[in-house]
Amino acid sequence: MTGVKDPAGLSPAAARQLFREGLVTPTAGFASGYAQANLVAVPRELAYDLLLFAQRNPKPCPVLDVLDAGEVSGPILDGDVRTDLPAYRVFVDGELVEETPDARSWWRPDLVTFLIGCSFTFETALVLDGVPVRHLEQGVNVPMYRTSRRCRSAGALAGPLVVSMRPVPADRVADAVRITARYPAVHGAPVHVGDPGALGIADLGRPDYGDPVEVRPGEVPVFWACGVTPQAAIAESRPALAITHAPGHMLVTDARDAAYQQP
Amino acid sequence: MTGVKDPAGLSPAAARQLFREGLVTPTAGFASGYAQANLVAVPRELAYDLLLFAQRNPKPCPVLDVLDAGEVSGPILDGDVRTDLPAYRVFVDGELVEETPDARSWWRPDLVTFLIGCSFTFETALVLDGVPVRHLEQGVNVPMYRTSRRCRSAGALAGPLVVSMRPVPADRVADAVRITARYPAVHGAPVHVGDPGALGIADLGRPDYGDPVEVRPGEVPVFWACGVTPQAAIAESRPALAITHAPGHMLVTDARDAAYQQP
Numbered sequence: 001m002t003g004v005k006d007p008a009g010l011s012p013a014a015a016r017q018l019f020r021e022g023l024v025t026p027t028a029g030f031a032s033g034y035a036q037a038n039l040v041a042v043p044r045e046l047a048y049d050l051l052l053f054a055q056r057n058p059k060p061c062p063v064l065d066v067l068d069a070g071e072v073s074g075p076i077l078d079g080d081v082r083t084d085l086p087a088y089r090v091f092v093d094g095e096l097v098e099e100t101p102d103a104r105s106w107w108r109p110d111l112v113t114f115l116i117g118c119s120f121t122f123e124t125a126l127v128l129d130g131v132p133v134r135h136l137e138q139g140v141n142v143p144m145y146r147t148s149r150r151c152r153s154a155g156a157l158a159g160p161l162v163v164s165m166r167p168v169p170a171d172r173v174a175d176a177v178r179i180t181a182r183y184p185a186v187h188g189a190p191v192h193v194g195d196p197g198a199l200g201i202a203d204l205g206r207p208d209y210g211d212p213v214e215v216r217p218g219e220v221p222v223f224w225a226c227g228v229t230p231q232a233a234i235a236e237s238r239p240a241l242a243i244t245h246a247p248g249h250m251l252v253t254d255a256r257d258a259a260y261q262q263p
Numbered sequence: 264m265t266g267v268k269d270p271a272g273l274s275p276a277a278a279r280q281l282f283r284e285g286l287v288t289p290t291a292g293f294a295s296g297y298a299q300a301n302l303v304a305v306p307r308e309l310a311y312d313l314l315l316f317a318q319r320n321p322k323p324c325p326v327l328d329v330l331d332a333g334e335v336s337g338p339i340l341d342g343d344v345r346t347d348l349p350a351y352r353v354f355v356d357g358e359l360v361e362e363t364p365d366a367r368s369w370w371r372p373d374l375v376t377f378l379i380g381c382s383f384t385f386e387t388a389l390v391l392d393g394v395p396v397r398h399l400e401q402g403v404n405v406p407m408y409r410t411s412r413r414c415r416s417a418g419a420l421a422g423p424l425v426v427s428m429r430p431v432p433a434d435r436v437a438d439a440v441r442i443t444a445r446y447p448a449v450h451g452a453p454v455h456v457g458d459p460g461a462l463g464i465a466d467l468g469r470p471d472y473g474d475p476v477e478v479r480p481g482e483v484p485v486f487w488a489c490g491v492t493p494q495a496a497i498a499e500s501r502p503a504l505a506i507t508h509a510p511g512h513m514l515v516t517d518a519r520d521a522a523y524q525q526p
Contacts (some may be wrong), residue, residue: 048314051318052314053317055329066315066319068320
């Protein structure tokens with residue numbers, strides 16, 4: 001799909017270089033063993049609300065790091081958050097105005113960048129234990145859905161919980177829960193197993209973000225809290241400017257997945 | 264020591280009422296099974312720095328909740344944070360100007376209150392597993408020490424790591440680590456086992472906060488990150504106003520200890 005021969009075998013720095021040079025692709029499966037992160041950059045005056053929103057909603061918004069205003073690199077990445085992701089979304093007054101592979105023309109020195117854990121981190125652990133990960137098998141982006149569940153609001157920020165979905169064979173659901181529960185810093189255990197309707201999801205075949213995947217007979221849709229949740233809050237709460245990753249197109253960090261696994 | 268017949272058997276509301284009515288005592292051992300919290304209230308303009316400081320130093324500063332500016336009650340306590348602790352410390356320009364059982368005369372509507380996890384939460388689990396907790400046995404406050412380790416700074420806030428110390432028999436140190444590691448939201452596993460000198464602690468008999476406790480032959484001093492750490496950062500960073508609990512004199516919350524235990 002990507003034209004990259006062995007995306008899993010890339011180093012984080014090599015993956016970031018490919019994206020910096022213009023490769024646009026979902027990052028699931030890239031740089032196996034290294035943590036990927038959701039990105040949200042907001043003006044300094046909104047940073048407290050966003051940090052508090054994350055603190056109050058740790059399942060969808062587990063903060064891995066916050067860069068100081070104007071900083072574009074940090075302890076978990078030796079690079080540039082303005083260029084090193086495959087694709088960005090730019091929100092002005094809550095409206096998505098551009099999707100771009102290079103965010104530099106929108107950057108301002110007062111932007112504070114949040115790096116938020118991503119469920120791709122535990123996908124390696126699922127695969128190693130033989131739990132199928134359908135979007136990896138199909139070579140597409142993970143399906144994500146806005147739900148009818150509200151997050152706890154914080155100052156100017158309010159919005160719905162967004163979830164990612166992976167179909168899991170019924171006899172492996174317990175394993176999927178057990179394995180992902182060991183990674184609370186990257187969304188942890190599922191928030192919901194089974195009935196999409198209970199989350200207000202009308203049609204699994206029409207995700208709000210990412211691509212649909214096949215749910216086979218005997219499989220159960222399993223839902224994990226998703227780091228796109230802040231984007232839904234931004235769309236609803238309409239700050240003057242916000243720059244995020246494009247869903248599924250994450251920052252590949254230098255931190256190892258294992259660093260976010262519980263003992 | 265306290266004149267309270269069965270402090271462990273009190274409900275959180277009953278404990279808070281005693282403190283509201285004037286009882287001044289360290290709270291270790293009160294309302295067994297319920298989480299206690301460190302309190303730090305700062306003006307709204309410092310709240311982002313404090314929340315970021317906590318995010319960057321999660322071992323000493325695990326945030327349980329943040330109240331909105333001006334709020335004095337919240338989801339984990341049905342009460343009043345200005346009166347329901349046995350003792351407060353008031354810092355003006357970083358100087359400790361008063362220790363008082365009632366903080367109302369210092370309160371301002373722009374204060375943002377942080378509730379931070381406390382290691383008293385895992386002491387019940389230690390005792391239940393037969394690991395001795397010396398300050399409970401001796402009926403004194405837990406000993407706490409400023410260390411030579413620096414926290415990661417955040418904006419205007421910088422300071423040393425503060426630790427609490429419990430002497431543990433050498434053959435139970437592994438158990439103490441294992442048990443407390445299950446409670447990452449209340450400081451979790453120790454940050455250091457053994458040599459106080461490596462933490463810059465010259466004399467265990469002279470703690471910076473709380474009371475000294477006996478370390479018996481065959482026991483090892485074990486150090487946990489401590490929620491007094493923000494107070495040390497406030498003393499060093501000198502904000503205009505900060506109100507905290509007095510060390511060891513915590514907020515007894517309505518949240519159960521078990522809520523902060525990992526599955």
